[in-house]
Amino acid sequence: MIEIENLVKNYGDVKALDGLHLTVKEGQIYGFLGPNGAGKSTTILSTLGLINPQAGRISLFGREVFADGKYREAELVRAKKRIGYMPEHATLWDFLTPMQTLDIIGESFGMSKGERAKRARELLELLNLWDVRNKKVGKFSKGMKQRLLLAQALVQSPDLLILDEPMTGLDPKGIAEFKDIIREQKKAGKTVFFSSHILAHVEEVCDTVGVIVRGQLRVEDSIENIKNQFLKKAGYLILLETDRPISFENVDWEVERVSPTKYKIKAPDDVRPEINDVVWKQGAKILQLMVRVPSLEEVFLSLVEEKG
Amino acid sequence: MLWGFKLELKQGLRSKKLIGTLLIILFLYVPFLYFLKEEPGTYMSTREIMATMSNFVTGIAIFFVGMLAMIMGATAINSEVEKGTLRVAMSKPISRLAYIGGKMLAHVTILFIALLVSVGVAIGGMALIGIDLTAGFVWDMVLLNVLLLIGITGLLFLGYLLSAFIKSPINALVLALVLFFIVWKIAPAVVEYEAFTHAASYKDYQGHVLQEYKTKYLFFDPSSQIEVMLSNMTERTCFAITKRIEPNGEERVLEKKEVPTCSGVWGSSSYPGVGQVIYTCSCQDVYAGVGHSLRFHLVNLVLMIGTIIAYAGFAVFRFLRMDLR
Known part of the structure; x- marks a missing residue:
């Protein structure tokens, strides 16, 4: 769906994208993470031909749209x-109503008047904007504008949905609805490329994550794999609870006794089988033995802080 | 192409800027038409009134519609980038060239409507106050409208150029207004001063020297070129008359001939016993029309069109390459 190779974009002396490589496959819900100024928006804008990178290659749907420092206009439009x-x-055009907005957007895709009216109704109902369909967008709240922005992105039932910080300004109900819509897209076999600061949202809806730091992709994998990689690097934190105190001798792990029967064990690997052996040999029973799974936030912070 | 056109036209026709400008223009016509109503047959002939009206329409259009054009142009691109609407629009399957082309065309249409209202009120107002309008005058007004539209389109595209290069709409707007006043008032005043100091006579200063200076030094300013193009709307006809006043006081015209200028052809001589011979000369400005004036200044028309193409070309060139963030 999206293939980016060695993309370079400088704003004066500032390197926004420094040889970025990124691949979004069909059917993925791809979470694009990165701190402020990492190059998330620049990547999205480059993908859509809205800014001009200096070098690299961008392909969309298997066709090259940017190479040798310039866009192929016809391919890009296609x-x-x-x-x-x-x-x-x-924001959208303040002087238009939601109906007019979606109508004019639909027109850009060559949809007929009837199709446009039908689709506008579907989307406005889906996003709870039907009651305000004839109200000027200028009078909308931030949340309503966000929902209309999403509606305009869905007008032609796109195969690829690119969302740049889409949940900013939405209330919890709006966020929940938003996530449902993204999941619906996945069910329909669509691809979603989604940048966000809110890691919990990404973790909840995305199956693949890319983390960009200083214009370069630090990691790109499924959330599970990324977490495993993190664990391998940072070490496993295992929580143990037994029915009686245990003594840990001749082990390489760091053991912290939280209470007489509760332990925090830090090991370079998943040593749960070995812990099981130690406890069993001392005739104790295991009440709880689990690896504390790191949050995406922890992984993200470790990646961002890595290499300075 | 029609996509950007339709959107922009919808926006432009509802804008407060356009409505405000039209209201000001209409408001200014009222006292002017009232003034003209008092004039026929007293001080000005109908043809002189037509010339005065043509000048008034031109002045009003260049100032108000010209300023509107600069304001519209100066915020055409950057304000859309700032609001983010351009990112939405350009994420749709529309080429940048088609979008900017549609937008420019819509703005030109809006200016055309503003001019049409202005000229329409002029013609309607004159008919209303009972001035006989000739078909020639109405045609002249149409021609004037076309010329003004070309000139004001130049100011619009100058605004676009600013908008494509200056990221902040407020900064572009301020610069556009400063530039407008420079090209509309300050630069012509400087050029007029120069023309005055280099003119051999007052008539030269009034006429071809000033036109030459404006053509040469204000070639980039469409409003100055329009002024030059319309500077010969009236034709001056001068008659040298030789009269003799008989000793009994009777006056007899000896000769009346058309002369290019009255300079040096008047005075009197007395012949004792025969009477007094008086040489008089009088000139009259006759309205000859926009087409008549234009014939003398085709170079200015070419210059104006060339400038417009240059402004539009640079603005589009920049827009096609700019980062929309």
């Missing part, structure tokens, strides 16, 4: 027919 984009910090 690709955009299958893309829905929801920008960060954007």
Whole structure:
């Protein structure tokens, strides 16, 4: 769906993208993470031809849209027919109503008047904007504008949905609805490329995550694999609870006694079988033995802080 | 192409800027038409009134519609980048060229409507106050409208150029207004001063020297070029008359001939016993029309169109390459 190779974008002396490689496969819900100024929006804008990178290659739906420092306009326009984009910090035309907005957007995709009206109704109902369909967008709250921004991205039922910080400004109900819509997209076999600061949301809806730091992709994998890699690097933290005190001798692990029968064990690997042996040999019973799974936030912070 | 056009036209026709400008123009026409109503047959002939009206329409259009054009142009691109609407629009399957082309066309249409209202009120107002309008005058107004539209389109594209290069809409707007006043008032004043100091006579200063200076030094300013193009709307016809006043006081015209200028052809001589011979000369400005004036200044028309193409070209070139973030 999206293939980016060695993409370079400088704003004056600032390197926004420094040889970025990124691949989004069909059907993925791809969470694109990174601290402020890491190059998330620049990557998205480059993918859509909204900014001009200096070097690299971008392919969309298997066709090259950017190479040798310039866009292939015809290919880009063709690709955009299958893309829905929801920008960060954007508003729509204040003087239009939601119906008019979706109508004019639908027109850009060459949809007929009837199709446009039908689709606008579907989307406005889906996003709870039907009651305000004839109200000017300028009078909308931030949350309503966000929902309309999502609606405009879904007008032509895109194969690829690109969302830049989509949940900013939404209330909890709106966020829940939003996540449902993303899951619906996955069910329908669509691809979603989704940048966010809110790691909990990414963890909840995304199956693949890419972390960009200083214009380079630090990691790109499934959330589970990323966490495992993190555990391998940072070490496993195992929580143990037994029915009686245990003595840990001749082991390489760091053991912290939290209470007489509760222990925190830090080991370079998953040593649960070995712990089981130690406890069994001392005739004790295991009440709880688990590896504390790191949050995506911990993984993210470790990746961001890595290499300075 | 029609996508950007439709959107922009919808926005432009509802804008407070346009409505405000039209209201000001209409408001200014009222006292002017009232003034003209008092004039026929007293001080000005109908043809002189037509010339005055043409000048008034031109002045009003260049100032108000010209300023509107600069303001619209100066915020055309950067404000859309700032609001993010351009990112939404350009994420759709539309090429940048088609989008900016549609937008420019919509703005030109809006300016055309503003000019049409202005000229329409002029013609309607004159008919209303009972001035006989000739078909020639109405045609002249149409021609004037086209010329003004071309010139004001130049100011619009100058605004676009600022908008494509200056990221902040407020900064672009301020610069556009400063630039507008420079090209509209300050630069012509400097050029007029120069023309005055280099002119051999007052008539030269009024006429071709000033036109030449404006053509040469204000080639980049469409409003100055329009002024030059319309500077010969009236044609001056001068007659040298030789009269003799008989000793009995009777006056007899000896000769009346058309002369290019009255300079040096007047005075009197007395012949004792025969009477007094008086040489008089009088000139009259006759409204000759926009087409008549334009014939003398085709170079200015070419210059104006060339400038517009250059402004539009640079603005589009920049837009096609700019980062929309």
